[in-house]
Amino acid sequence: MRIVVTNCNTTRAMTDEIVRGARAAAGPGTTVTGLTPAWGPESAEGWLDSHLSAAAVLDTLRTYEGPYDAVVMAGFGEHGREGARELVDVPVVDITEAAAHLACLLGRRYGVVTTLDRSRGQIEDSLRTAGVDRNCAAVVGTGLHVLDVDASLRTEEAFVAAAERACAAGAEVLVLGCAGMTGLRRAVADRLGLPVVDGVAAAVKLAESLVGLGLTTSRAGGYAKPLPKRRSWGAPADDRP
Template identity: 50%
Template structure:
């Protein structure tokens, strides 16, 4: 099978780290194609950047020329997953939702450690919309923006570990989710330090994508995620969007 892993920011170094993590998790025979946004922010730490990234991700997926079996969107809690589901030809997996699903399978309560405090609301909202908030003990911020996590790994590791430790000790978290794709690669080290499972969203996304594809399942098109209706779109950066606009909503 082929899985598209889409980094919603423009950072090439973060894309390379995401690609390594996805390939490490992928089963033999699974092809990983990792893409990054052609425009937008190098690090997504605001609603503005997040909404812009959603357009960039839809652009990448809608114009990808070859067949694929699944899409993993590698923005933790970023908007746009629902839009991608409407235009993708295969099931779509958001890493925040995937990480939380996995965490709930292996512990009663989980916490997320993310970047900045302003990013916690987007993650809380994503978990609530997905029905995954009830067992979330906390969403904690390490105090570094996305670019800093990528460029200063020593400080990032120290601050992420401190917040993960507090989540376990103070919030009674039994599992920790790394709440930024730039944190990929830290899961095993933090798990060894704290003695609790730590879930990497990229790994969770790839693993669940493989499982669903192997089960022969895909996105339901009966209503919510039906293809966009016959709507005139002008000045939109999705150059091939017209091919997706021929199906009316059935509900």
């Protein structure tokens, strides 16, 4: 099985980290290919970045020639999920919803620990429109920028502190609310004694599950194929500022 994982930003080092996480989660017969958008934001932090990222990721998917069996969208709380479902004929799983789906199976309420507080609203909306917000106790920010999340003790401390606030709000399970945090999962889980779900890993398993069962996106209604029409993906070259 061939899974394509799309980073939501243009930072190749982050794609590499995401691919490492995806491969660690993938089953024996699964290959993982990472895609980095050729345009968009270097990191997605806020609505503007998210809207830009969505178009760039869709452009990336649109021009990728495959072949592949499923798409994992690795932007936590970022837009584009539904457009990808229209675009491709294989299952699409977004890491935001994926982490939440698995978290629901592990405890009564889950909490999301993310980077900047400004991303909380997008994550709440993304969980809501995916239909999996009901058992979310809290979305909590660490104050870290996306590109500052690393394997350092400082990152770990920030996540543990934020996780404790999520637990005080009722979370029994934690979700890592950013891609590229796979390395952090074990440390946080050990320190808190709670299950911690990484969205990239969760999305890989859900994508494998759907492909394994021969299931793909419904074409009835919301996710019908895009209509044929004129579309251009970026300004004409001589208009670029």
